[in-house]
Amino acid sequence: MTARSFSIPRTAVVAVTAVVIFLPLGLIFWQSFLNAPFFNPEHRVGLAAYAFIFEDADFWTAFLNSILIAAGMVIIALPLGAALAFLLTRTDLPAQRSIEVLVLIPVFVSPMVLAFGYVVSMGPVGFYSLLAKDLVGDVPWNVYSLASIAVIAGLTHVPHVYLYSSAALKSLGSDVEEAARVVGANPLQVAMNVSLPMTMPALFYAAVLVFFLGFELFGLPLVLGDPEGRLVLSTYLYKLTNKLGTPSYHLMAAVAVCIVAVTFPLVLLQRWLLKSAGKYVSVKGKATRQKLLPLGGWKWVALSIVALWLIFTIVVPISGIALRAFVEQWGEGINLADVVTLDNFRGVSDQSDQVRAIINTLLIGTIGGGLAVACYTAIGLAGHRQRGGVARILDYIVLIPRAIPGLLAGLAFLWIFLFVPFVKELRNSIFSVWLAYSVVWLAYGMRLISSALLQIGPELEESARTVGASNARVLKDVTLPLIRFGLLASWLLVFMIFEREYSTGVYLLGQGTEVIGSMLVSLWGAGAIDQVAALSLINIALVAVGLAVALRFGVRLHE
Amino acid sequence: MNKSANKLVVEGLYLQYGDNPILKGVSLTLNPGEVVALLGASGSGKTTLLRAVAGLEQPNEGRIAIGATVLYDGAAKVELPVEKRNLGLVFQSYALWPHRTVFENVAYGLRLRSKDAGDVERRVHEALTNLGLSALSQRLPHQLSGGQQQRVAIARALVYNPPVVLMDEPLSNLDAKLREEARAWLAMAMSDRILLLNYGRIEQQGTPEEMYDRPQTQFSAEFMGSNNQLPGKVAQVVDGRAMLEGDGWRLWGTARGNLKTGDVATGVIRLERTRIANGEGDNRVRTELITDMFLGDRRENLFQLGALRLRCYGKTTNGTTCWLELPQEHLWIFARPQELRSDHV
Numbered sequence: 001m002t003a004r005s006f007s008i009p010r011t012a013v014v015a016v017t018a019v020v021i022f023l024p025l026g027l028i029f030w031q032s033f034l035n036a037p038f039f040n041p042e043h044r045v046g047l048a049a050y051a052f053i054f055e056d057a058d059f060w061t062a063f064l065n066s067i068l069i070a071a072g073m074v075i076i077a078l079p080l081g082a083a084l085a086f087l088l089t090r091t092d093l094p095a096q097r098s099i100e101v102l103v104l105i106p107v108f109v110s111p112m113v114l115a116f117g118y119v120v121s122m123g124p125v126g127f128y129s130l131l132a133k134d135l136v137g138d139v140p141w142n143v144y145s146l147a148s149i150a151v152i153a154g155l156t157h158v159p160h161v162y163l164y165s166s167a168a169l170k171s172l173g174s175d176v177e178e179a180a181r182v183v184g185a186n187p188l189q190v191a192m193n194v195s196l197p198m199t200m201p202a203l204f205y206a207a208v209l210v211f212f213l214g215f216e217l218f219g220l221p222l223v224l225g226d227p228e229g230r231l232v233l234s235t236y237l238y239k240l241t242n243k244l245g246t247p248s249y250h251l252m253a254a255v256a257v258c259i260v261a262v263t264f265p266l267v268l269l270q271r272w273l274l275k276s277a278g279k280y281v282s283v284k285g286k287a288t289r290q291k292l293l294p295l296g297g298w299k300w301v302a303l304s305i306v307a308l309w310l311i312f313t314i315v316v317p318i319s320g321i322a323l324r325a326f327v328e329q330w331g332e333g334i335n336l337a338d339v340v341t342l343d344n345f346r347g348v349s350d351q352s353d354q355v356r357a358i359i360n361t362l363l364i365g366t367i368g369g370g371l372a373v374a375c376y377t378a379i380g381l382a383g384h385r386q387r388g389g390v391a392r393i394l395d396y397i398v399l400i401p402r403a404i405p406g407l408l409a410g411l412a413f414l415w416i417f418l419f420v421p422f423v424k425e426l427r428n429s430i431f432s433v434w435l436a437y438s439v440v441w442l443a444y445g446m447r448l449i450s451s452a453l454l455q456i457g458p459e460l461e462e463s464a465r466t467v468g469a470s471n472a473r474v475l476k477d478v479t480l481p482l483i484r485f486g487l488l489a490s491w492l493l494v495f496m497i498f499e500r501e502y503s504t505g506v507y508l509l510g511q512g513t514e515v516i517g518s519m520l521v522s523l524w525g526a527g528a529i530d531q532v533a534a535l536s537l538i539n540i541a542l543v544a545v546g547l548a549v550a551l552r553f554g555v556r557l558h559e
Numbered sequence: 560m561n562k563s564a565n566k567l568v569v570e571g572l573y574l575q576y577g578d579n580p581i582l583k584g585v586s587l588t589l590n591p592g593e594v595v596a597l598l599g600a601s602g603s604g605k606t607t608l609l610r611a612v613a614g615l616e617q618p619n620e621g622r623i624a625i626g627a628t629v630l631y632d633g634a635a636k637v638e639l640p641v642e643k644r645n646l647g648l649v650f651q652s653y654a655l656w657p658h659r660t661v662f663e664n665v666a667y668g669l670r671l672r673s674k675d676a677g678d679v680e681r682r683v684h685e686a687l688t689n690l691g692l693s694a695l696s697q698r699l700p701h702q703l704s705g706g707q708q709q710r711v712a713i714a715r716a717l718v719y720n721p722p723v724v725l726m727d728e729p730l731s732n733l734d735a736k737l738r739e740e741a742r743a744w745l746a747m748a749m750s751d752r753i754l755l756l757n758y759g760r761i762e763q764q765g766t767p768e769e770m771y772d773r774p775q776t777q778f779s780a781e782f783m784g785s786n787n788q789l790p791g792k793v794a795q796v797v798d799g800r801a802m803l804e805g806d807g808w809r810l811w812g813t814a815r816g817n818l819k820t821g822d823v824a825t826g827v828i829r830l831e832r833t834r835i836a837n838g839e840g841d842n843r844v845r846t847e848l849i850t851d852m853f854l855g856d857r858r859e860n861l862f863q864l865g866a867l868r869l870r871c872y873g874k875t876t877n878g879t880t881c882w883l884e885l886p887q888e889h890l891w892i893f894a895r896p897q898e899l900r901s902d903h904v
C-alpha cells in the first residue's frame with residue numbers, strides 16, 4: 001500500500017486539483033482583506049471592506065432574506081419530498097417509474113429559466129394570472145413577494161429531498177418494521193419508533209442540503225426579487241457594482257467570504273451527516289421482502305397531490321416560456337392569435353453573441369462535459385484504493401468548491417484570468433468558463449465517479465495484480481473498462497448540468513465566452529424579454545435532449 | 560421456558576403468492592415445552608410458514624390457534640394483527656433496529672407492554688446475561704459480530720416470555736460453510752420433534768428417531784442422513800418385502816409404499832448400515848473399491864457396482880474386490896423416483 005501511495009501522475013493530479021481550487025479561493029480571501037481592488041496600486045491590508053458591508057443596512061436585509069428563504073424552503077420541501085418518497089417507494093401508487101422521472105426534472109432546469117417562466121406565466125400580467133383575472137376578477141397571488149420566492153424555491157427543491165429520503169426508505173428493509181410488529185408495536189408505533197428514526201439522518205441531511213442550496217440561491221431571487229427590490233446575499237453581491245459605480249472587488253470579496261462562512265460549515269455538516277446515516281444502512285437484513293402499502297381509494301388523492309405539484313413546478317413555468325417565446329408581446333387585452341410570431345428566434349439568430357452563446361453552450365456541454373468527466377476520473381483514480389494521506393486530502397479538497405456558489409467562483413476565476421500571466425491570454429476563450437464550471441461542479445462529478453468506482457469489487461483489481469499486471473495495466477485493462485458505462489452516464493449528467501448552469505458564467509461573460517446561462521442573466525438585466533424567452537426555450541430543449549438520451553440508455557438520474 | 564400450557568395448533572394452512580401456492584395445507588401441533596425443528600430444502604416454505612404464524616403473511620385458508628386464542632381462521636374471517644399475537648420471532652436477518660442499542664432493542668417489547676422501568680431493566684439484564692451479552696448492552700448493532708447480533712435477536716424474542724418462540728434458520732450463523740445436511744444432524748440432536756416440509760406440505764413428522772429409522776418416503780429418507788441409493792426395478796414382492804434388481808445385482812429390501820413387480824423403484828440404505836462382508840452371502844453385492852478416505856475415527860470407502868457408486872465405513876480387507884452386505888431390514892425400497900412424484904397426489 002505504501003509503495004503505491006506515491007507516484008508522479010498521482011501527485012500531479014492532486015497538485016493541479018489543489019491549485020485550481022485554492023488559487024481562486026485564496027484570491028477571494030486576500031481580496032476581502034484589502035481596502036481596494038487588488039490591482040489598484042494603492043491597496044492596503046485592512047478590514048475596511050468588512051466594515052463597509054457590515055454598516056450597510058441592505059447587507060443585513062439581504063442576509064435576513066437569505067435565511068428566511070432558505071428556512072422557508074426547508075419547511076416546504078422537506079415534508080413534500082419525504083411524502084413523495086414514501087408514496088413512490090412504500091406504497092402501490094400507480095405509474096411510479098414515470099412519476100420518478102418527472103419528479104427529477106426540476107433538478108435539470110436552470111433556475112434562471114424557471115424564474116423567468118414564473119414571471120411570464122404567473123407575474124402580474126402572466127398568462128395564467130390573466131386567465132385567473134378573467135375568472136375571479138383579480139390576480140390572487142403576487143410572485144414577487146418574499147413568501148412567493150420561498151414557496152417557488154421550496155417546491156422546485158422537492159426533488160433533492162425526494163432523492164435522499166427515497167434512498168433511505170429503499171434501504172430500510174421491511175424486516176426491521178416487522179420485527180417491531182412481532183414484539184407488539186402497532187403500525188403507528190412502528191412508524192414512530194422504527195421507520196421515522198431510521199430515516200431521520202437522511203431527512204436531516206436533506207434539510208441541511210436544501211437550506212444550503214437556499215442560501216446560495218441566485219437566479220430565482222434575481223428575477224423574482226428584482227421588481228420589488230428584494231435582495232438576498234448573492235443578488236446583493238451582484239448589485240454591489242451598480243451601487244458604487246466602480247469595480248468594488250474588495251466589497252464583493254467580503255460578501256463572498258461571509259457567504260462561504262455560512263456555506264462551508266454546512267458542507268462539512270452534510271458530509272458528517274452522510275457518514276452517520278451510512279452507519280444505519282450497514283446493518284441491513286439480507287432476506288427482506290419489501291411489502292407495499294395498499295393505498296386503496298387514497299391513491300387518487302395521492303396522485304392528485306403529485307399531479308398538482310408537477311403542474312406547478314414544471315408545466316406552469318415551462319408552458320409560460322414556450323408561449324412567450326412565440327409571441328411578440330403579452331399583456332392585458334392582447335389576443336394570442338394576433339401576436340404569434342417567430343421573430344424572437346430570428347432576433348436571436350441575428351445577434352452574433354447570442355448565436356455564439358448557443359454554440360458555446362453546446363460545446364461546453366459535449367466536449368467540455370467529456371473533458372470534465374476525464375478530469376474527475378483522473379482525480380477519482382488518484383484516490384482510488386488509497387488509504388493514505390493523499391486520498392484523505394483529496395477527499396476534503398474536492399468538498400471545498402461545493403461551498404463556493406457559482407457566482408463567486410466565476411468572480412474568482414475572472415480575477416485569475418485578468419491578472420495571472422500566461423492564463424490571461426485565455427480570458428476571451430470559452431476555456432475560462434469551462435474551467436470555472438468544472439471546478440464548481442467538482443464535488444458533484446466526483447460523487448458520480450466514485451459511485452461508478454464503488455461498483456468494482458477490490459478483488460477484481462487485486463486478482464489482476466496477482467496474475468502480474470502492473471498498476472497502470474490494471475487501470476487500463478480492468479478498472480477503466482469496468483467503469484466505462486458509469487463514465488458515459490456521468491458525461492450525460494454533466495452535459496445536462498453544464499447546459500443548465502448560469503451563475504458561474506455571469507462574471508466571465510465577454511466576447512467569446514458567452515453561454516446561454518450567463519446571456520440570460522445579462523439579457524434579463526437589459527430587459528430583452530423576447531430574447532430571454534427564445535433562449536430559455538432553446539436551453540430547455542438542449543437539456544431535454546440530454547434527458548431523453550439518458551432515459552433511452554437507462555442512466556440513473558441521480559448518483 | 561413456556562409457562563402456559565397452551566398448544567400451538569395449525570390446521571390446513573393454505574397460502575399462495577399470486578397463483579403460486581407456497582403452503583398447500585400444512586397442519587402441525589406444538590406442545591408446551593417442546594422444541595420442534597422445521598426442516599426442508601431451501602424454498603420449501605419454512606420462512607413463509609413461520610411468517611404466516613406470526614401474522615406477517617396472509618394465508619388463504621386454514622386455522623392457527625394458541626390454546627383458546629384464535630390467531631387466524633380463514634373460515635370465520637378472524638385475523639389477529641401481528642402485534643396482538645404475542646409471539647417471539649427471530650428473523651433470519653435478525654432485523655435488529657440499527658438506531659437502538661442492544662439494551663433498547665431487547666427492552667422495546669417490554670416497554671410496549673408497559674412494564675415499570677425497574678422491571679424492564681431487570682428483565683432485560685437477565686435476558687442479556689443468559690445469552691452472554693451483558694457487557695455489550697450499550698453497543699449499537701453494527702458494532703457486534705454476526706453471532707452476537709443473533710443472540711440479541713434471540714434475547715429480544717424471549718424477553719417478554721411469549722408462549723411460542725419461532726426462529727428462522729437459527730443454525731445458519733453457526734458456520735456459513737456448515738452444509739444443510741449437517742444442520743439436519745444438529746436439528747436431530749436438539750429437537751424433541753421434527754417436521755419435514757416438502758414444497759408446502761408436511762412430508763413427515765415425528766421424533767428424531769422415528770424420522771431417522773422409519774422414513775415414510777424417499778424424500779424423508781434422503782433428507783435425514785447419508786445414504787446409498789440403488790435405482791432398479793422390482794423383481795418380486797413377498798409380504799412386505801421386495802426384491803430389487805439392477806445391472807448385475809439383486810437385493811431384498813423392506814417395501815415402502817405400494818410396490819408391484821415391474822415397478823421402477825429405488826433402494827435407500829444409510830451409510831452406516833452398509834457393511835463390508837468377508838465373502839459371498841445373502842443380500843450381498845460384489846464391488847470394486849475405487850478409493851478410500853481417512854476421516855479420523857474411521858475410514859469411508861467408495862465402491863463401484865456396475866454404474867453405481869456405493870459408500871460405506873469400515874476397513875477393507877485385502878485387494879480391491881469387496882463384498883458389501885445391505886441388510887434386508889435396513890434397505891428401504893421406495894416406489895418411483897422422487898422427481899416423478901406428482902405434486903398433486
Ligand SMILES: Nc1ncnc2c1ncn2[C@@H]1O[C@H](COP(=O)(O)OP(=O)(O)O)[C@@H](O)[C@H]1O
Pocket residue numbers: 289576579581599600601602603604605606607608
Ligand atoms: N414475495 C414472494 N412472492 C412470491 N413468491 C415468494 C415470495 N417469497 C417467497 N416466495 C416463494 O415461496 C417459496 C417458499 O419460500 P420460503 O418460505 O422463503 O422458503 P424457505 O424459508 O423454506 O427457504 C419459495 O419458492 C419462494 O420462491
Ligand SMILES: [Mg+2]
Pocket residue numbers: 605606607651727728
Ligand atoms: Mg427461509
